[in-house]
Amino acid sequence: MVKKKDELPDWVLDDIKNARFAKPEPLTRMGYILEIYEADKKIDAQLYEAVEDGRHIVTLDLPKNVKTSECQTGVVYEFGISMLKAPLAKKTIEFLKKEKEIEMSAIYQFELQKLTLMDVASDDMSGDAEE
Numbered sequence: 001m002v003k004k005k006d007e008l009p010d011w012v013l014d015d016i017k018n019a020r021f022a023k024p025e026p027l028t029r030m031g032y033i034l035e036i037y038e039a040d041k042k043i044d045a046q047l048y049e050a051v052e053d054g055r056h057i058v059t060l061d062l063p064k065n066v067k068t069s070e071c072q073t074g075v076v077y078e079f080g081i082s083m084l085k086a087p088l089a090k091k092t093i094e095f096l097k098k099e100k101e102i103e104m105s106a107i108y109q110f111e112l113q114k115l116t117l118m119d120v121a122s123d124d125m126s127g128d129a130e131e
Contacts (some may be wrong), residue, residue, distance in 0.1 A: 008100075012092050019086035019107050027051065027081040030118065038068045043112070045079060052083065053108060060112040071115070080114030 008016075031047035034057065041062045050056050060081065062068065086107045088096075096102040 009095075012095055015089050015092040016107060019088060021084040021086045021107075021109060024082035024084050024111070026113070027079075027083050029079050029081060030076060031056075031079060032076055033071055033073045036068050036071050036073065041068065043068075043071055045077075047079070051108070051110070052085070053106070058108075058110045060110045062112050066112060066115055072117075076118040078114075078116040078118055079112060080116075082111040082113050084109040084111070 029045075029047040029049055029051070031045050033043050034046050035044040037043065043060050043062060045058055045060055047056050047058065051058060058081075060079070062071075086109075088104065088106055093105050096104050
């Protein structure tokens with residue numbers, strides 16, 4: 001069987017699939033929701049401050065107590081996030097960099113813990129009134 005040029009070798013796929021996540025790290029970031037995936041109970045969020053790997057856009061798994069119907073796109077939220085990180089093997093990191101031109105040393109998973117709607121418009125209004 002001939003493998004496609006773009007396919008990853010089995011050993012790389014196994015390393016990625018079997019990566020073990022470390023203890024969750026809590027993060028707090030401000031940003032807004034870009035997209036809501038009701039069927040998957042996930043959201044894409046644009047964060048003002050990047051996460052550890054430099055990304056500003058992350059996909060967050062929603063907890064059971066947060067309904068997708070309560071989420072609004074384009075409004076500012078404070079996101080309480082659990083970031084899980086699974087480092088990849090050195091051999092996999094080197095393969096991805098050399099063969100695929102991908103700089104990736106770990107796999108990240110983000111879970112929403114808390115979602116707080118920020119009242120940015122009211123803050124701006126009160127700031128103008130005081131001047």
